[in-house]
Amino acid sequence: MLKNYFKIAWRNLKRNKAYAAISVAGLALGIACGILIFTLVTYHLSFDTFHKNSDRVYRLYTEWHDDGIGRSNGVPQPLGKTFRNDFTLAEKTGRVINFRNNLITITKGNEVKKFREENGVAFTEPDYFDILNFPLIKGDKKNILVRPGEALLTEKIAHKYFGGDDAIGKVIRLDNKVNFTVTGILKDLPPNTDRRQEIYVSYGNMDEYTDKRREDNWGGVYSGSEAFTLLKPTTTTVQANNAMAEIVKKHYTGRDLKVWKFKLQPLNDIHFNADLDGYADKKYLWALFFIGVFLIITACVNFVNLATAQALNRSKEVGIRKVLGSLPHQLFWQFIAETALITVVAVILAIGLSYLALPAINHLFQSEMQFNKGQLAVFIFMVSIVVVFLSGSYPGLVLARFQPILALKSKLSQKHIGGFSLRRILVVTQFSISQVLIIGTIIIVSQLHYSQTADLGFNKDAVVLLPIPQNDLAKLTTLRNRINQIQGVEKVSYCYRPPASQSNNSTGVNFNHRAEDEHWGINTKPGDENFLATFGMKLIAGRNFFPADTTREFLVNETFVKKLNLKPQDVIGKTLSINGKSTTAPIVGVVKDFYNYSFHTEISPICIMPDYRSYSTLAIKMNMRNAQSSLASFEKIWNESFPEELYSYEFLDDSIKKFYEMDNIQLKLAESFAAIAIVIGCLGLYGLVSFMAVRKTKEIGVRKVLGANIQHVLWLFGKEFTKLLLIAFLIAAPLAWWAMHNYLQDFKYRITIGPGIFLVSILSTFIIAAITVGYRSITASLANPVKSLRSE
């Protein structure tokens, strides 16, 4: 019996190739999206779940309750030590201080190799490796990084530095400051961890690497300074949080007592908490999950639409089978078998599709996802079962219930094969979703276009940034003079970072010797007297500061003035103290506001002042006509100035583009989901039109005999889908407006959602839908009425 079912199913599909192809394509697309989204979601949920006792592992973090609440994943460096020494709540507590973009030098005989390590180096206490599970494959497990001057490398890094040689005992030099001897090799990091450091060095060398103040400094937080703790099984988070409150009481005084708070963040929250430098908000995963479910369901719906439209054509077969003695449930199972066959083909196709798409998705997210075959097999099996019964049972039931005599005489009409309005509702739902996605895509594109072309308040074009690894005054002066002589160089400025940067320093503010410090911080932008000219920034009051090597005068921005509720003229000549009053100087000018972060963030109060010790960038405004030769000259001069360092350069506009990396990912996702939703929506529309065409064959024939021409008949279909699309639009427009309004809230500076966006969306949907409907309705309208009316 079963064999017979499948044989008949196969022949039926072979005969109705177009129908089979559309069903398979729709299902395959839906299931492929399901597989990919499942992989993506499980991948993110698996982050840092491989550690032992991961339910008891916490990261300490800092909260400031002042002018609003600020949070940092970093903590004052002494916090971890104090928690370990003064309390007995934890089994282990370990500090890890991360630095990024470090230079590693390796000397082998006369050969010197230099490496720029983007993921950087971590100064780590031994306890860290008891809390988190990063196993050693070589080295002494008991004495990991106990003595100063030791380093651990992952296999990958060891291979990169030393090739096939044994790395143990070799020396690496960090930032031309400190030497470390490799004493252990770590297993390569799994892709699903947020702890990306691959070079760990002894915590004991921190003092040597930075200045000593940090070890006992409770007043500042470096975001790379983290502390992890493994609580005892009996310890509650309430106890731990109480301990944190005690620490604050002991180490802070005055206003700080209210401002500073330390808290514990569970390990499984780290990946998802965007406030604390987490990667992905869980709400996005949920959104993805629902999109996946939606895509699979719509694919099933299309299948049902097409299958029932097809059912009328098969009424004769069903009638004959019934006359020959088939029972309803046998017919039902025959159609389930047919669905199963289509689903199996679709699943195979979907697996192929997702294998093809995975590298692209990994590239987009810069991740290393792999298919977890075990989990995926279970998932695919479940999905297949659900799909078969979801999409097979309805057409099966409908066909099985046909009255045999009516079926034989082709006297079945739409009331025998299920409601037309149900299909309409489904198509409206599909198109509402695709319009929401289309509107979303248009808005994201417009916003990104706006952020990349809007006036930033400074000039980002044709500015090259070179790193400054050493702040030797004589060297800096020579370098500047030599660069200035290169043809095509227009302006040169030393600065900490360009006006907009992801790397920022903030400090407390005291204005005009007021008794109390302001309740907000100021973003310091060290730069020399050419800073304004190089980046094309404008003064709105006062003057630029005079050339100097250290801070004698300040420039501030408009926001600073506004925060003080003053006029630009009023601050000129007043004193400004920063860095805990260690730097005090008069304000001599106010610059027009410029965007110092991305458009996601509000412009902060800013001061600009010369301070050669803080310079880490040489910004060169150049003429792009001779870019190639100029860049070559920069490299040559730079290498001569800093022979021990590794040369690199970056254009300012490229570095600003990086602010919008996540937005670009969102854009690509929105685009692909919009495209897939449209394709599936169109398949649904096609199903509906096929159904209509079958149902209206007789009507069209009659109308043509009565004198209707092709346009009249086409309008029969056009009227239907215009109505459905308009309803879908009316549902989608407010939804999309609401969703995108919320999305734009993430940008402090944003576009407004105008009617044009909605117009473009509905127009594009109409065009796509018209093309979909066009073919089927034209064939229907061209059909010869003699044929369609002959049957009776």
Next chain:
Amino acid sequence: MLSLQHISKFYQVSGLKNFVLNDLSLEIDEGEFVSIMGPSGSGKSSLLNIIGMLDEPSEGYHYFAGQAVHQLKEKQRSALYKQYIGFVFQAYHLIDELTVYENIETPLIYQDFKGTERKAMVADMLDRFSIVGKKDLFPAQLSGGQQQLVGIARALIAKPKLLLADEPTGNLNSKQGEEIMELFRKLNKEDGVTIIQVTHSEKNAEYGSRIINLLDGKIESSKQL
């Protein structure tokens, strides 16, 4: 009114011509009431479809109201057809989703009559066929005879010169059939509508002024009554 000369209709099946109509010539004058008879498969319906321009002959010349139909373009043919011809079917072919009133109105919409004109014309027609009380019913709510009445009313609404009927009484009982035939006779005599009907029934055929017998795609005999 119309003239068919050397009309053939055939289907090519693996190189062999399978003739439905074979070199058939026929003249019909205005005001005639022609009955076409013949056994199943003799080509009656095909002939009617060609006369009604629903189908094209494979060969031959077709003149209608002084125009060479075989040379006309689709558009002109459609215009000619809309103006002159009404169709009545054995299976009525009313549109299930439209009411009696709307079914009758449909041809007028395709001929671009204005709303007020349409109203007047449909009201007239309903009156004439005494189906005013049924104008808001759907086809499924009517008996077969009533449905065919609506079908004829619909065929006549645009005042065609030629009414083509493909076994108009085939699905009706004898009493209903007689009524329809009486109606045809009246239309022919009083309104001067030319009628061509296909029928199996001798009795119905005799309502006409001429009976044409078809056999294997050819005219076997033609008898003036």
